[in-house]
Amino acid sequence: MGKMFFNILAIFAKFEVDLLRMRTREGMAVAKAQGKLRGKQPKLSPEQQAELRRMHATGDYTIADLTDLFSVSRPTVYRTLQRSRPSQAE
Numbered sequence: 438m439g440k441m442f443f444n445i446l447a448i449f450a451k452f453e454v455d456l457l458r459m460r461t462r463e464g465m466a467v468a469k470a471q472g473k474l475r476g477k478q479p480k481l482s483p484e485q486q487a488e489l490r491r492m493h494a495t496g497d498y499t500i501a502d503l504t505d506l507f508s509v510s511r512p513t514v515y516r517t518l519q520r521s522r523p524s525q526a527e
Contacts, residue, residue: 480513489503
């Protein structure tokens with residue numbers, strides 16, 4: 438009897454988790470439709486990204502120089518530069 442009782446409790450717990458996931462997805466869909474679900478915002482504005490790319494293209498600035506000038510991390514600089522390259526996944 439005890440084993441059957443725990444199996445029934447497990448079924449109810451799984452059902453609750455499924456309901457919670459469903460409600461979360463619905464809430465996220467509503468927020469996205471209202472424009473409130475945007476995700477993490479970029480560290481640099483589009484103008485700053487263009488300037489960073491231009492400065493890097495001149496060859497006068499190292500990655501370390503750019504991180505100091507724009508007060509961002511190295512991965513942010515590399516990500517910004519990577520976005521400017523054409524996709525090679527063809």
